Structures are given as structure tokens and as C-alpha cells.
Amino acid sequence: MDTATLSRPLRKPSSFHRAKRRIVRGLQIFALLLVLVYTLFPYYWAFVSSTKQGAALYHSALVPALDFTYYRQLIDNPIFMGSLLNSAYVAVCTTFLSLVIGVSAAYALGRIEFPQRRAVLMIVLMISIFPQVVVLSGMFELINWFGLFNRPSALILTYLLSTVPFTTWILTTFIREFPRELEEAAIIDGCSHFRILTKILLPLMGPSLASTGILAFILAWNEFLFALTFTLTDENRTVPVAIGLIAGTSRYEYPFGQIMAASVTVTLPLIAVVLVFQRRIVAGLTAGAVKG
Amino acid sequence: MSAKLARRDHRAAWLFLLPVLVVILLVAVWPLARTFYFAFTDAYLDDPSVYSIVWFDNFIEVLNDRSWWVAVRNTLVFTVISVAIETGLGLAIALLLNAAIPGRGLARAAILVPWAIPVVVATKMWEWMLNDQFGVINKILSGLGLVDHGIAWTASSSLIMGVVIFVDVWMTTPFMVLLILAGLQLISPEIFEAADVDGIPAWKRFWSITLPMLRPAIGVAVLFRVLDALRMFDLAYVLAASNENVMTVSIYARDRLISFQELGVGSAASTWVFLLVALVAIIIIGVLRLDRAAGT
Amino acid sequence: MASVSLHAVSKSFGTHAVIQGVELQIDDGEFVVFVGPSGCGKSTLLRIVAGLVAPSSGIVAIGGDDVTDVPASRRGVAFVFQSYALYPHMSVARNIGFALETLGMARDAVSQKVLGVARMLKVDHLMDRRPRELSGGQRQRVAIGRALVRQPEIFLFDEPLSNLDSDLRMEMRLEIARLHTELKTTMIYVTHDQSEAMTLADRIVVLNQGRVEQVGTPQQLYHAPDNRFVAGFIGSPRMNFLNVSSRQEGEVAVLTGAGNLSLALTTGDAQSGIAEIGIRPEALRLVAEGEGRIACILERVEDLGHEHFGYCRISDGTVWVIRLPQAPLPDRIGKPAGLDFAGSAVYAFAADGRRVAVGAGHVAEGPQP
Ligand SMILES: Nc1ncnc2c1ncn2[C@@H]1O[C@H](COP(=O)(O)OP(=O)(O)OP(=O)(O)O)[C@@H](O)[C@H]1O
Ligand SMILES: [Mg+2]
Numbered sequence: 040m041d042t043a044t045l046s047r048p049l050r051k052p053s054s055f056h057r058a059k060r061r062i063v064r065g066l067q068i069f070a071l072l073l074v075l076v077y078t079l080f081p082y083y084w085a086f087v088s089s090t091k092q093g094a095a096l097y098h099s100a101l102v103p104a105l106d107f108t109y110y111r112q113l114i115d116n117p118i119f120m121g122s123l124l125n126s127a128y129v130a131v132c133t134t135f136l137s138l139v140i141g142v143s144a145a146y147a148l149g150r151i152e153f154p155q156r157r158a159v160l161m162i163v164l165m166i167s168i169f170p171q172v173v174v175l176s177g178m179f180e181l182i183n184w185f186g187l188f189n190r191p192s193a194l195i196l197t198y199l200l201s202t203v204p205f206t207t208w209i210l211t212t213f214i215r216e217f218p219r220e221l222e223e224a225a226i227i228d229g230c231s232h233f234r235i236l237t238k239i240l241l242p243l244m245g246p247s248l249a250s251t252g253i254l255a256f257i258l259a260w261n262e263f264l265f266a267l268t269f270t271l272t273d274e275n276r277t278v279p280v281a282i283g284l285i286a287g288t289s290r291y292e293y294p295f296g297q298i299m300a301a302s303v304t305v306t307l308p309l310i311a312v313v314l315v316f317q318r319r320i321v322a323g324l325t326a327g328a329v330k331g
Numbered sequence: 332m333s334a335k336l337a338r339r340d341h342r343a344a345w346l347f348l349l350p351v352l353v354v355i356l357l358v359a360v361w362p363l364a365r366t367f368y369f370a371f372t373d374a375y376l377d378d379p380s381v382y383s384i385v386w387f388d389n390f391i392e393v394l395n396d397r398s399w400w401v402a403v404r405n406t407l408v409f410t411v412i413s414v415a416i417e418t419g420l421g422l423a424i425a426l427l428l429n430a431a432i433p434g435r436g437l438a439r440a441a442i443l444v445p446w447a448i449p450v451v452v453a454t455k456m457w458e459w460m461l462n463d464q465f466g467v468i469n470k471i472l473s474g475l476g477l478v479d480h481g482i483a484w485t486a487s488s489s490l491i492m493g494v495v496i497f498v499d500v501w502m503t504t505p506f507m508v509l510l511i512l513a514g515l516q517l518i519s520p521e522i523f524e525a526a527d528v529d530g531i532p533a534w535k536r537f538w539s540i541t542l543p544m545l546r547p548a549i550g551v552a553v554l555f556r557v558l559d560a561l562r563m564f565d566l567a568y569v570l571a572a573s574n575e576n577v578m579t580v581s582i583y584a585r586d587r588l589i590s591f592q593e594l595g596v597g598s599a600a601s602t603w604v605f606l607l608v609a610l611v612a613i614i615i616i617g618v619l620r621l622d623r624a625a626g627t
Numbered sequence: 628m629a630s631v632s633l634h635a636v637s638k639s640f641g642t643h644a645v646i647q648g649v650e651l652q653i654d655d656g657e658f659v660v661f662v663g664p665s666g667c668g669k670s671t672l673l674r675i676v677a678g679l680v681a682p683s684s685g686i687v688a689i690g691g692d693d694v695t696d697v698p699a700s701r702r703g704v705a706f707v708f709q710s711y712a713l714y715p716h717m718s719v720a721r722n723i724g725f726a727l728e729t730l731g732m733a734r735d736a737v738s739q740k741v742l743g744v745a746r747m748l749k750v751d752h753l754m755d756r757r758p759r760e761l762s763g764g765q766r767q768r769v770a771i772g773r774a775l776v777r778q779p780e781i782f783l784f785d786e787p788l789s790n791l792d793s794d795l796r797m798e799m800r801l802e803i804a805r806l807h808t809e810l811k812t813t814m815i816y817v818t819h820d821q822s823e824a825m826t827l828a829d830r831i832v833v834l835n836q837g838r839v840e841q842v843g844t845p846q847q848l849y850h851a852p853d854n855r856f857v858a859g860f861i862g863s864p865r866m867n868f869l870n871v872s873s874r875q876e877g878e879v880a881v882l883t884g885a886g887n888l889s890l891a892l893t894t895g896d897a898q899s900g901i902a903e904i905g906i907r908p909e910a911l912r913l914v915a916e917g918e919g920r921i922a923c924i925l926e927r928v929e930d931l932g933h934e935h936f937g938y939c940r941i942s943d944g945t946v947w948v949i950r951l952p953q954a955p956l957p958d959r960i961g962k963p964a965g966l967d968f969a970g971s972a973v974y975a976f977a978a979d980g981r982r983v984a985v986g987a988g989h990v991a992e993g994p995q996p
Contacts, residue, residue: 067432074424075434078441081501082448084467085456140350147347151340159348166359168612170562172581173605175588176369176598177362180379200358207351220712223679224773228726229700232343242716261449263565264581268589279451283569295459302452309447317440324506325513335696336681 082306089299109300118273119301122281125191126260126305129277133198133259134252140199141206141251142244146236148207149214150222160211167204171264174200182269189271197265202255209254212326213247214240250323253316257309278305363605369598376592389599393587399600401575402583403607408492409567409579410560413499418553420500421507426541428508429515439512446505450565457498458570461485488576495567495577499560507552514548515541550619557615561608580604629690629703629780629813630655631676636685638671638837645671646682647837653815653830655690658807660824661817662860663834669817672834673783676815678702689781702781705774709786711766713758713773720745720754723772744776748802764795771806784816788823796820800827821863825849833857855980858905864936866905866974867947869921873901880975880985885943886921886966892975893986901985902978910972911949913937919965923947926961930954939966 089110090103113119147153148160178197187193217240225235266277273281282301285294313320370389374382393399424442428435445453460467461484469481484494518541526536564581571577573586584604588597631653638646645668653659661669674680675687678699687695694702713722721728724741745751748768758766767787774782784803788796804827807814818824824831825845833840833848833856840860841853852858858866871884875894880901882890890904913925923939926946935951949966975983 064432067427067430068434070427071432071434071438074427075438075441077501078445078505081453081456081460082444084460085452088459140354143347143349144351147344151344151347152337153341153344156344162355163351166355168558168608169359169363170581170604170608172562172564172584173366173601174359174362175366175585175601176594177365178358179376180365181357181362196358199354203351203354218710218712220708220710221714223674223677223699224706224708224712224714225725226679226699227677227704227706228773228777229729232347234729236347239714257447261451263449263451263569264585267568268585279449279565282449282455283451283565295462295465298455299459302455306448306452309449310444313443313447314440317443320443321439321509321513324509336678336698339698 082303082310085299086303089296089303091296109296110304112297113300113304118276119278119281121274122276122278123305125275126277126279129191129194129198130256130259132192132195133202134256136195137199137202137206137255138210138248138252140203141210142236142241142248144207145210145214146232146240149211150235151232160208163204163207167201167208171200175264175268178265178269188269189275191270191275191277193269194262194266194277197269198259198262201262202258205258206251206255209251209323209326210244210247213244213251217243246319246322247326249316250319250326253312253320254323256312260305260309366598366601366605369594370602372595372598374594376588376594376597379594382595385595389596390603392596393600393603398575398578399580399583399603402578402580405492405577406561406563406579406581406607409496409499409563409577410557413496413503414553414556414560416496416500417504417507417556418549421504421511421552422545422549424504424508425511425515426537428512442505442508444505445502446509448502450502451569453502454498454566454569457494457501458485461494485570488574491571491574491576495570498570499563499566502566503556503559507556510552510555511545511548514545517548518544554612554615554619558608558612561611562604580607631781631813631815632688633672633676634686634688636672636675636682636687638668638675638680638683645837646675649685649837649839651832651839651842653813655813656811658814658816658827658829659832660828660830661815661832661834662819662821662824663840664860665819667834668837669834670785673706673785673815673817676781677704677706677783679706703779704781704783705777705779706783707770707774707785707787709789711758711770711790713766713769715758718755718757719750719761719769722758722769723776726773726777740776741772744772747775748772763791764799767791767795767799768802771803775806780812782812782814784814786817786819789819796823803827821861831861833860835860852974852982854982855903855905855976858974858976858982862907864908864948864950866907867911867945867949868903868905869941869945869947870903870943871901875900885945886923886941888921890920890970890973892970892973894975894983900977901975901983903976905974905976906947906968906972908936908948908950910968911947912967913939913949913951913955914965914967916963916965919967921947921966923964923966924962925955925959925964928954928960939964 087101087103090106091100092104092106092108144163148156148163178200182188182193182196185193185196187196221239222235225239230238261279262277263279263283266280267283270276270280276284278301282298282305285298285301369379369382371384371386372382373385373388428439428442448456461469463469463481463483463486466481466484468484469478472478473481482490484490522540522544523536526540531540562581563579564585567574567577567579568582573582578586580600581604584597584600586597587593587600591597631651633649633651636646636649637644649672661672663669671680675682678687678694678697682695685695686693689702689704714725717725720738720741723744724737727737727740741754742751745754748771750765750768750772753761753765753769758769761769767790770787787803788799791799800823803814803816807827816823816827828845830842830844831848832842835856841848841857843851845861848857848861852861855868859868869884869886869888871882871888871890873880873882875881876891878893879891880894882888882892882901882904884904892901894901912919916922921941923941925937926940927938928951929936929938935954937949937951937955939947939949941947947966973985975985977983
């Protein structure tokens with residue numbers, strides 16, 4: 040073998056190469072299937088389990104029983120529907136505010152030359168990595184001052200901690216991609232900075248805003264620590280906390296059926312969004328990381 | 332010097348930055364400062380206005396608490412193992428999805444599903460699948476004759492850290508895959524074609540071309556993931572609220588703060604968490620920089 | 628009206644000095660072209676005039692008023708970009724009218740003006756299209772239309788034609804020349820293209836590393852360059868140069884150099900040492916070996932159909948280009964030959980690059996074999 044690598048490799052018959060290529064292709068497809076099962080089966084299984092009633096739940100039949108009792112129960116459950124509404128309210132408001140604040144900051148950071156630009160960018164980046172638990176005590180005080188304790192609106196305020204640095208960062212990289220001349224043309228045409236942002240850049244930023252907004256929405260929809268800490272009563276909870284806190288009377292009566300139904304319900308919109316906007320999400324995720 | 336025009340621009344810049352600065356001051360700088368301040372007091376959460384300064388007592392109390400060190404160990408073990416597995420698995424899946432095989436578009440979309448699912452939901456789904464009596468995993472294992480009775484994955488103190496790592500890997504590998512895939516797509520295919528023509532074997536191509544060129548992408552992804560893993564809270568909390576075997580530093584700090592209402596000690600613990608994360612961040616960024624400096 | 632003057636204008640990005648002490652006076656109605664090698668600061672200087680870049684020091688005046696601190700939109704300038712910079716999300720009509728819209732002009736008045744300009748540039752049938760639905764030439768017209776509609780006192784063009792193919796470039800060049808004769812507005816035009824510069828310009832400004840090397844009419848620059856840089860930059864193919872050593876004998880400098888050069892030039896009283904000479908390709912004649920003033924080897928001939936260029940290697944390795952009246956016989960290629968030229972065609976340069984004034988004066992004998 041050692042000498043063979045030094046001299047010119049022996050030429051194998053093409054049937055050998057064809058067979059080899061087939062085997063490699065076969066292995067790749069098998070691996071791909073494995074990846075698909077690994078990523079999708081848990082969600083599928085949650086759906087299967089959520090449509091089984093009583094003892095059937097404990098049998099591991101792979102096909103769904105398509106009994107939607109649990110879902111009906113969820114719809115009739117005002118607490119769960121309330122938490123769904125809370126989640127939607129909090130996530131939508133957080134997304135909207137973070138986009139508005141982020142676009143404004145991104146314009147300054149991406150488009151205007153000023154001496155402290157790099158410093159501000161570094162601060163924004165640093166805040167996006169610090170652990171939420173660190174601000175818990177101070178945040179508690181802040182929320183009490185605003186009189187927002189145990190209100191979903193408190194969560195909007197606290198979520199800005201995670202979403203604003205992140206939307207600012209990503210939108211800055213997106214805004215930098217526009218040719219400088221577009222803006223210079225607008226300056227010559229007499230536009231103020233505000234008009235450049237609203238009339239020239241914003242109309243062109245639809246896809247970037249979608250990418251960033253989806254990421255912010257998912258972040259806000261899924262948040263747990265602040266939601267757990269700053270809401271106390273059931274009617275003010277968001278869905279993740281509501282699901283996290285569902286408990287049975289004992290370990291053996293754990294209501295897995297209901298939990299799976301709730302899980303499927305809150306995840307369905309996310310999965311729909313993810314599948315539809317796959318490209319935009321990937322664009323957003325990588326804009327922040329690879330180019331930054 | 333036409334500083335006048337430049338000054339106008341600078342003023343405009345600060346105007347556009349005003350909202351983000353207000354937000355940062357309000358929800359980041361101020362709470363952080365308050366946390367640091369409370370860490371030096373003996374305040375309690377029920378009435379934070381009554382307190383006295385105790386200087387470093389809280390910090391020392393945390394360090395003398397055996398649970399704190401358990402939490403630190405858990406956090407580090409969790410971070411190192413889960414990020415290592417995620418990087419390896421992420422790299423493998425990314426390479427697979429980068430190859431021209433039918434169905435990779437579908438797989439690229441599917442891989443986003445675990446990432447988008449709320450941590451709480453993912454935890455519940457796996458808790459159910461790993462249930463000792465009725466879980467589908469145990470059913471499959473006993474069906475294959477590998478075990479004779481169900482394993483108590485989430486109840487056993489020795490296995491539960493494994494479960495936490497496993498679920499985290501399931502949820503966050505997609506993020507790795509996406510970043511590495513983006514890195515792969517920046518490499519010009521001509522480089523591989525050239526290597527192909529030169530007859531360089533596949534494994535060598537991987538070691539001496541693909542991996543070095545992916546280093547920046549992997550570096551950034553690992554940095555993000557490590558910092559994220561260090562502050563992990565929801566997964567361990569939902570799976571096993573106060574099980575010491577998976578208690579992370581975030582859970583420890585929140586417990587002291589909220590459950591025990593110890594504003595002072597809890598803030599001190601939070602401050603330690605902050606320092607821990609900052610230290611790790613500095614080390615990793617340093618290593619990445621050194622790498623880059625050595626490379627050029 | 629709008630003359631432009633730059634006084635001691637400098638610009639640095641960080642420590643990198645891009646424009647260094649530029650003095651320039653442009654008269655009202657003049658067509659001035661900036662040329663220079665890539666990266667020499669042409670675009671930066673144009674942007675300083677426009678107000679898009681603030682100079683680090685110096686004064687910019689338009690129509691006699693100091694506008695250094697006046698924002699771009701108040702300077703009465705219009706800018707046509709190399710990439711056109713049309714707003715991708717707006718129709719042609721809105722692209723052209725956007726400046727007027729921004730001024731708050733009534734919608735009817737805007738559309739009337741836009742239509743007038745569009746007619747003039749023959750894009751009135753494209754009014755509802757988006758920029759990406761236009762051809763390169765049409766985009767160019769819209770970009771000019773956008774500049775025109777504001778009735779600026781000064782037009783600034785930054786390599787406006789460089790993205791067009793050569794036919795279209797010729798057509799648009801004529802169009803811009805026509806606009807200038809019609810409007811009589813001051814125009815400043817940046818280009819790489821020598822033929823654009825020579826045909827459009829009233830005066831050309833040659834820039835090099837952020838400094839003005841020479842300002843003059845195309846004829847002045849071609850026939851009387853101030854220095855070696857301008858001599859080498861203007862003219863295509865470029866001027867041939869040769870390093871020489873000179874010995875002063877009274878009023879005559881005797882030059883010697885590679886290729887058995889023998890040349891003597893009258894320099895008058897000026898005892899300036901001549902370090903280099905330059906001769907344009909069209910002033911050279913190919914002669915037989917042993918004849919002419921320089922010995923060389925004819926290495927290669929390029930036949931472009933309507934003209935022929937010969938490449939001649941001289942003994943120090945320098946390759947000279949020569950324009951030939953017709954293609955030489957193939958058997959001369961690769962063989963030694965001679966080059967002849969009139970003494971009056973020689974440009975002489977001092978060691979620092981300045982041109983030394985010389986007379987055609989005495990000319991010594993041809994090269995010794
Ligand atoms: N915003 C900027 N920041 C830093 N350097 C710059 C900036 N703009 C231009 N430069 C530098 O200034 C120098 C001159 O640039 P400029 O664009 O004026 O050259 P140019 O003569 O127009 O070149 P070209 O013919 O290639 O367009 C270049 O070295 C360029 O790198
Ligand atoms: Mg330029």
C-alpha cells in the first residue's frame with residue numbers, strides 16, 4: 040500500500056468505480072433517512088400520542104388513533120387558551136418593538152460614520168451573550184416600579200433584553216449590504232436620514248425584516264425563565280410556562296396525553312412558519328454569525 | 332475642517348441610536364448594576380427596601396455552599412459534553428446535507444424543526460418518550476431484547492445528566508448544522524474539484540481542506556453554543572426542577588433568589604454566574620484570535 | 628451661475644491620505660474631465676465637490692460661495708453614479724421625480740417635469756417599469772434623467788458609461804456631449820477611458836495619488852505634458868520611455884543609452900540633467916538594421932486590421948511600441964532593426980520627472996553597428 044500511493048495508482052476497472060459510487064450513494068441516503076427520523080420522529084410521536092385515549096396511550100402503536108378529545112378539551116380550557124393569547128400578544132409586541140428599535144439602530148450603525156460606532160456594536164454584542172439570570176434581581180425591581188408584576192406586558196419589557204441586541208446586530212449586517220451609492224443618490228435628491236430610511240431602505244428591507252422578525256418571534260414565543268419568574272397566576276402565563284407547570288396528582292397519573300396535545304398545538308404555528316420561511320430563517324441566522 | 336457636516340451626521344446617528352440605548356440602559360445596564368449592588372446587601376425579596384451592606388459575605392457564602400460547586404460542575408460537564416457532541420454531529424450532518432443527494436432540501440427544512448420547538452415542549456416530548464414504563468424508547472429496546480425491563484431514564488440520578496445532554500443535542504444540533512453549512516457554502520467547489528483531479532483521498536481532503544476552511548464558521552458556532560449552554564435553565568428545570576444531579580448555575584441562582592427569596596445571596600450567585608460566563612467568553616475569544624493570528 | 632473652485636482640499640481616511648492639497652478652478656459652463664489611475668482619488672474628489680464626502684481640510688466653493696459646510700442637497704449639484712444607483716423599488720417615473728417629490732412639489736408639476744425630461748432622453752415609453760426591467764443603456768438614461776430633472780447648476784458624472792458595451796458607450800458619449808452643448812451647464816466627469824476624456828473635455832485634470840499633476844486642454848496635455856506621469860498617462864498606446872545619461876556640451880546635451888542611442892538636444896542655458904526621454908509610438912519609424920537612432924529587435928507585430936503595432940526590444944530589455952503604416956514583411960520579425968524619429972518628437976525628463984524644455988537642435992549621427 041505504501042509504495043502504491045507513491046507511484047501512479049493502479050487504474051481499477053470502471054465497474055469497480057460504479058459499484059463504489061452506488062454504495063456511497065446508498066449509504067448517504069440511508070444516513071439522510073436516519074437524520075430525518077431523528078429530527079422528526081419525536082414530534083410525530085407527540086402527535087400520535089396526543090390522539091390516543093386511555094389505555095391506548097400506553098400501547099406503542101405507530102399510527103395515530105386520530106381521536107381529538109384532548110384537543111377539544113384544550114380549546115374548552117379557558118386557562119390554556121388564555122395563555123395562548125398571552126404568548127401571541129407578548130411575542131407579537133416584542134417582535135414589533137425589537138424590529139422598530141433594531142432598524143433605527145442598525146441604520147446608525149450600518150450607514151452613518153461616527154467615532155463610537157465600533158464601541159456601540161461591541162456593547163450590543165456583549166449584551167446579547169450575557170445570561171438572563173444575572174439581571175433577574177434588578178429586573179424584579181424594575182418591573183415593580185412600572186407596576187407590571189404578574190402582567191404579560193412585563194414580559195415584553197424583559198424580552199427586549201434578548202431580542203433587541205440580536206435584531207440590531209442582524210439588521211446592521213443586512214443594511215450594510217445595500218450599495219452605498221443608493222443612499223448617496225438619495226442624499227443628493229435632498230432626503231434626510233429619516234427619509235432615506237423610510238422611503239429608500241425600508242421598502243427594500245422586506246426580506247431582511249422577515250428573517251429577523253421570525254427569529255425574534257420564535258425567541259419570544261419560546262422564552263421560559265422570565266415568563267416563569269415574572270408571572271404568578273395561571274391567567275397571566277405564557278404557553279411554555281403553562282405546559283411546563285402541568286402536573287398530575289402523582290407520577291403515574293402524569294397527563295401525558297394532554298401535554299402532548301398542548302405541545303403539538305403551540306408548536307404547529309412555529310413549524311408552519313419554519314417550513315414556509317426556511318430560507319429567510321437561515322439567512323437571518325447566518326447573517327448574524329458568519330459575516331459578523 | 333468641515334467638521335460641521337460630520338457633526339450633523341454624528342448627531343443624527345445618536346438620534347437613531349436613542350431607542351436602543353434607552354432599552355439597553357433600562358433592561359440591561361440598570362438591572363445588572365442593581366444585581367451587583369444587591370449582591371453586597373442582605374436584602375430579601377419580600378421587602379427589598381430594608382437592608383444593610385454586608386460587603387463580601389454573600390459571595391463567600393455562595394462559595395462555601397456545596398450545592399454551588401455541584402451546580403458549577405454540572406454546568407461545565409453539560410457544556411463541554413453537549414457542545415462537543417453537537418459540533419461533531421453538526422459537522423457530520425452538515426457534510427451530508429452539503430452532498431448532492433435527493434431529498435436534502437427536505438432535510439434542510441426538517442432540521443429546523445427541533446430548533447424551532449420551545450425547549451419546554453421538546454423536554455416534555457422526550458420525557459414522554461423516555462418514560463420508564465410507557466415510553467416508546469424502552470418499548471423499542473425491550474422489543475429488540477436489549478433490556479428486560481424499562482430503564483428509568485429520568486428518575487435515575489446517574490442517567491439524568493445524560494438525558495439532559497441528549498435532549499439538548501437534539502434541540503441545538505440544527506443550529507450547528509446551519510452555521511457549518513453556511514461555512515461550507517462559502518468554500519468554492521473548485522477547490523474540491525482541484526483536489527479531486529489531484530487524486531487526494533477523501534479523508535485527507537476532509538482533514539487538510541474542509542476542516543481548516545471551516546474553522547472560522549465552527550469557531551463562531553462553538554462560541555455561541557458554549558455561551559448559551561453555560562446559562563442553560565429551562566431544560567433542566569422542566570425535566571427535574573430541583574434535582575441536584577442536573578442543577579445548573581442559573582437554576583441555583585434563581586432558586587436562591589426566587590424560591591428562597593434571598594435577594595442578596597441570589598444576586599451574589601448571579602454575579603458569580605456573570606463572571607464565569609465572562610471568563611469563558613474571554614478565553615474562547617482569545618483562543619479564536621490566537622488561532623487566527625497563528626494562521627496568518 | 629456655477630463655477631467651482633477647490634482651495635487646498637485634502638482628505639484622509641484614517642492615516643491614508645487620499646486627496647492632498649488640490650487647487651482647482653473650473654469655470655461656469657466648462658466640461659472638465661478627471662482622469663488618473665485606479666485608486667488615485669478621482670471619485671473621492673468628485674464626492675467632495677458633491678458634498679457626499681467632507682474634506683479633511685480646504686475650501687470648496689460653488690459660484691463663488693463657500694459651500695464646504697453646505698449639505699449635498701443644497702449645493703445645486705446632480706450626480707450620476709457608475710452603478711446608476713436607481714431606486715430598485717420605484718418606477719422609472721418615480722425615480723426621476725423623487726427629488727422633486729422630496730422638495731414637496733405638487734404632483735402635477737412633478738409629473739409634467741418628469742415627462743419632459745423623459746421625452747428628452749427617449750425613455751417616456753418606459754415610465755412604469757422598474758429599474759431591473761430596463762437594459763443597461765435605458766438605466767443609464769434614467770439615471771441621467773434623474774439628474775436632469777433637478778435642473779442642477781453642476782452635473783457630476785462618476786464613470787457613467789463604464790458598465791455599457793462599446794457601441795452604447797459611443798452613443799451615450801454623443802448624448803452627453805449634446806446635453807452639454809444644449810444646457811451649457813458646468814459638468815465634471817470622471818473616467819478611465821482616454822477617448823471619452825479627449826473627446827468630451829474642455830479641460831482635463833490628471834490626478835495621481837491624490838495630487839493634480841496637470842490641468843489643461845486635451846491638446847495641451849497631449850503635446851505639452853508637464854511631466855513624465857502625464858506624458859505616460861495621456862495617449863494610447865502610451866509613450867515609450869528610455870533611461871539615458873546626458874553630458875552637457877555647451878548648449879547641447881549629448882544623450883547616450885541602450886540600443887546604441889545617439890541623440891543630442893539643445894537645452895539652452897538650463898543645465899538640467901536629462902534622465903529619461905520619451906517618444907510617442909506614432910512618431911517612430913521602423914528602418915533597416917544599422918539605420919535610425921536606436922537599434923532594436925522587432926519582436927512581434929499586432930495586426931488590428933486598420934492599424935498595426937510593432938513591439939521592439941531594446942538592448943536594456945525595454946520594449947517600445949511603434950505604430951506602423953502597414954504590416955511589415957513576416958521575415959523581419961525576430962530580426963534586428965532600427966528606429967528613427969525626428970528630434971522634435973523627443974520629450975526629455977529630469978530625474979524627478981519634470982519635463983525639460985529642449986530644442987530639436989543638433990542631432991548626432993545614427994547608431995554605430
Ligand atoms: N470610505 C472610504 N474609506 C477608506 N478608504 C477609502 C474610502 N473611499 C475611498 N477610499 C480609498 O481612497 C482611495 C481613492 O479612492 P477613489 O474611489 O477616490 O479612487 P478612484 O480614483 O475613483 O478609483 P477608481 O478609478 O478605481 O474608481 C482608494 O485607495 C480607496 O481605497
Ligand atoms: Mg472611482
